[in-house]
Amino acid sequence: MNTDISRKKDEFETLLCFSKAIAAARHRSDLWEIVNEQLLENIGASYYTLCLINEDAVTHSPFLYSAEKKIRTVTGENPVMHLKHPVHDGIFNKAIDREEPVVFDLRSLIRQKNVPAYVIHWYNSGVKEMMLIRVCNGKEPKGVLYLYALKAGVFTKRRYGFFTSIADQLGTGVSNILANEKVELQLEEIRQYKIQLEQENRYLKEERKKDRLPADKTVGRSAAIRNVYELVEKVAASDATVLILGETGTGKELIAHQIHDSSPRRDKLMIKVNCAAIPANLLESELFGHEKGSFTGALDKRIGKFELADNSTLFLDEIGELPPEMQAKLLRALQEKEIERIGGKAVMKVNVRIVAATNKNLEEEIVAGRFRSDLYYRLCVFPITLPPLRERREDIPALVSFFIEKYAVGSGRKITGIAPKALQKLKAYSWPGNIRELEHLIERTVLLTSAGIITEVSLPSKNTMLFSRPDAETQVRSLADVEREHILKMVRLSNGRISGAAGAAAKLQLPSTTLISKMQKLGIRKEHFIDSGKENG
Structure with missing residues (x-):
């Protein structure tokens, strides 16, 4: 009698401490630590798995579990533990359908047909006895708590009430954690949206600066x-x-x-x-x-x-x-x-x-x-x-006036315009750098001008190597580029054919295998000589 009273007192104190810890848990890692550090030794189990019914209502998966009494993440263990298992696997559904715990002897269970893979996993780990307890959120079954012992006779019927109370506490803790995870997910979405707004704001500031x-x-x-x-x-x-x-x-x-x-x-x-x-x-x-x-x-x-x-x-x-x-x-x-x-x-x-x-x-x-x-x-x-500036020279006076006003205001100078002779000089220039070159020249000229009107502009000396626009005959090209262009031209003239009398290989007087090898070496692919959606034989 005294032994029973002492046991019930210990169980009550264990449940009280467990309940307080569960109420403070906000993350799965908190729950792992509570179960592993506070509970396993008090219930005589060596390992545990808490499995929840998935959203599809036909499979269940581990929510958290222990291994060698160490806290583990759900991504660092045996692959068997991460698989989705059917709710009706002959083990899980028996516990879901009963209010009291269900105990299995693994040596007997392993001899049955179609035993779930996780049972084999735990049997190979040395587990002798397994108890399953239904976990509910209120009255609605949400999953099953598996407790594993390395020796038989640990899970006695007189302690069923204690085990059921533990499962009830876990059900409350899991519900709180899932709700917290949902809130954190929403907060993360808000944080990402805030980041997006900040990025857009940065872009807006940069655009305004321009x-x-x-x-x-x-x-x-x-x-x-x-x-x-x-x-x-x-x-x-x-x-x-x-x-x-x-x-x-x-x-x-x-x-x-x-x-x-x-x-x-x-x-x-x-x-x-x-x-x-x-x-x-x-x-x-x-x-x-x-x-x-x-x-x-x-x-x-x-x-x-x-x-x-x-x-x-x-x-x-x-x-x-x-x-x-x-x-x-x-x-x-x-x-x-x-x-x-x-x-x-x-x-x-x-x-x-x-x-x-x-x-x-x-x-x-x-x-x-x-x-x-x-x-x-x-x-x-x-x-x-867009036309180059040399093809719209009549716009140069308006562009010059705009840039003078812009940079004169920016530099605090009172410059009202440009002398006709200087403007004529700008209109006669070829402007290889186009409007950007004109803008930079006016900005530099404004900074160098002390009078109220620009009378002189300093144009760059003509450098044919820098400013001339080389045509196809004067460009320096590699032999590979010339060979590539010639092969492409022949393939196109052959309507995409490589071999045969009318193929590109015949026109180039090459074996088709040699031509294919050259095309591969030069990176010539089908899309380079056949338009999208139009293929020739």
Whole structure:
């Protein structure tokens, strides 16, 4: 009698301490520590597993478990422990259907047919006896607590009430932890949204610093630039992809801003990516983002520019510099309108309007095998070619006046204009650097001028090697480039055929195997000589 009283007193004190600890638990790691440190020795078990019914209602999986009385994460143990097992596996469902605990002798159990894999795992670990207790949230069964003993006779019937009380406490703790995890997930989503807003705010501040020309205040009235403005006006209201072409310094980014600022997406910030300024190994993360720990140095989750530009415009500057491996990934994002972060498992739909720009001749890049033809056609839905400054010289006076006012105000100087002789000198110059070169020259001239009017401008001395635009005959090209271009030309003339009397190999007077080998060596692929969606035999 005294022994029973003493045992019940010990069980009551154990339950009291366990209840207080469970009430303070907020994370699974807290629960692991409580069960492993406070409970196992008091109930005579060596190991435990707490399994919960999954959302599909037909399988169950471990929520937490012990191994050798050490705290373990759910990713560092035997794979058997992580599998989904059927609710009706002949073991789990027996405990779910009963209010009292169920005890199994593993030596007898292991002889039965179709015994679950986890029973075999524990039998091989030396477990002799296993007790299962239903775990509920209120009156609704949520899972089962498995207790394992290395010797028989540990789980006696007189202690069933004690074991059931433990399971009830665990049910309360699990419910609290799951609720807490849901709150933390919502807080993480809020934190990520805050990060996104901060990133957008940073972009906005950077854009304001640039003090760019407003979309409704264009400079220049030449026929060439008016044609550009008319194209911008026609395409801005749509979601069509725009490819802006033109020499360096012609104002491609300004036109991209004007397209965005005149579009229905103007209330959101236009996001810019300079494809030439980002290392190739970081460009995928820049565009699509990454999950924490997805690669070395990924210390936190990162939102990519595509995700940041959702429901807005993404400006891909210097698109001609995009590495070949990224061209395929960009093409997929444009075609499917969806992205996936590096290391992520979820595919995200994005509503992004693409405006791209380049100073390269992409058709020549396709011939040279450096740019995918299918990506080119995907981008070149609505091309806009910006004229160089030498083809719109009548706009130079207006541009000069604008830049004088801009930099005079910025430097605190009272400069009202430019002398006719100096202006004529600017109009006669060839401007290989286009508007950017003109702007920088005016900025420098304003700083050097002490009078109220600019009377002298210092133009750079002509350097034919630097400023001339080499044609195909004067360009220095490698033998591989020449060979590659010639092979591509012959293959195209042969409608994509390599072998046979009408094939490219015959035209080049080479065995077809030799030609195929050369094409592989030079990186010539099928998409380089066959348009997307059109294949010839």
